[in-house]
Amino acid sequence: MDVNRRYINPVVEQRADPWVYKHNDGYYYFTASVPEYDRIEVRRSTTIQGLKDAVPAVAWRKYEAGPLSANIWAPEIHYIDGKWYIYFAAARTTETQDGLFDHRMYVLENESENPLEGTWVEKGQVRTRWESFALDATTFQHNGDLYYVWAQKDPDIPGNSNLYISKMSNPWTLTGEQVMITTPEYDWEIIGFKVNEGPAVLKRNGRIFITFSASATDFNYCMGLLAAAENADLLDANSWIKSAQPVFGTNEETGQYGPGHNSFTVSEDGQDDVLIYHARNYKEIVGDPLYDPNRHTRAQVFGWNEDGTPNFDVPVKDGVVAWE
Template sequence: MNINREYINPLVEQRADPWVYKHSDGYYYFTASVPEYDRIEVRRAVTLEGLKEAETVVAWRKYESGPLSANIWAPEIHYIDGKWYIYFAAARTTETKEGLFDHRMFVLENASPNPLEGVWEEKGQILTQWESFALDATTFEHRGVLYYVWAQKDPNIEGNSNLYISEMSNPWTLIGKQVMISTPEYDWEIIGFKVNEGAAILKRNGRIFMSFSASATDHNYCMGLLTANEDADLLDSRSWVKSPQPVFQTNEETGQYGPGHNSFTVSEDGLDVMIYHARNYKEITGDPLYDPNRHTRAQVIEWNEDGTPNFGIPVKDGVRAL
């Protein structure tokens, strides 16, 4: 196999909020929001670029009514204690579009060694301290503890969503305190909407880096970064330090607009890679959420001398990116 640390973008067209997980079997597993927001798909390939043409399997479809019937957003696939899990957000169908921001968080489980096979069982809603708009959950393990990070609307805080962290007793249940670790506060986090969402974890160099996305989903969408020491109490909000500037954003010169909602994986030869979505045009007709052309992209991460990640700028389409 020809090992290459470069990728030609887009990696997968019309797939937003992309999540890639490289498993011990050597496969990259991929899921993302589909333009119709009506189902969850999974595919796999032995290379990242192979995901473009990989067979796609529908793991789950929305219901016709009820809390799992509209706007299926941002699925993530994880492997925890020998089983596969997909975390996602869903809203309910209404006669108006009021249900658009009525999301709650849910999880599916599959015991098959290959998640393209077997049965995906609904494990239900992930319950938090509020019944309010919630989405973009991710999980990570650190020193034997399973953590859950998500975006939610606190009814008592102005804005659309903040980031929270909690410990889990199993992959579908939160226990203990639920701590807000980030709220939109800088100018680049509050354009169009006051949003912190789409967290993803990268552990390197004695630190835990948490990327997240901010602002409206048009060309203003961008990424920020929270950093904690690996020895810190991750359930203490003071352990997380936010970058004062965005770490990845629109670049007019390369023609990439609204990059964000990323995940992290490794290249075929072990380098850190960021998977993200972006559009290749700025002007959007209508609601950006219904513009289907947020394409999945891949980019190798560089590392600064101080041990922090340097995401660079989103590269041009059709060009191999180091």
């Protein structure tokens, strides 16, 4: 195997909710939640392993007060129509705990060729049908349309968050229907919290796959899978079929706990699909898992089942070559 397709985990320590995007300039661009939840960083490298030592540039910092002042979570970097965009969630500093988790979704734009340079401009909040807890937005283009997929709390549905899809009229504005495509229902989706979050899109084999994460952010955290035919109406909830079982989860033998909130990229030679995700290497956590900083970014090549669905296998052990 080409040395550039061997990944030794963790790739980047103390970076949760990792997003890796390989651009046409040959660089992998990386962003993730930082332990302080106070800023958004971007770094780049010509190799996935090289992201470990790449120097990050601070794209944006939280405000001291107001709606963008706390818990800056899960940034993603996208390249759309010649400009760079970062999608992220932010809460507001208040005297109550509820305010710290009252997230909304926001967008930054950068016109520079290299997003580590230039100015990131705030494009504002992405408005949905409710003013409620919302986070973990991602975008993808299909058949000439730009789609937005995100997690949000419907005030009329018990639980913490469901996944929704909508078209966009531009990279910061939704248009038309907003459709729920999954709500926590299986046992593995409702441990600790009723959560569907962290969607990531993968287009292969005539289908559009959306992975997502479920349950509390401790060792119960795991990944599920949605699939729709590429020629289906993606705004029809019936087009999306959900796996009855998680497709990626804790593995005691390899010492990986709570893997999830993933993204997808390809190997340096373009031959393999690569799963980027976070996980801890221990099970017991003192205090709130969200304030345990050791969800590290990891990478591993994955394959495909005979039925055309992705086969993520199990999270590999730290310190060994992932897929020799």
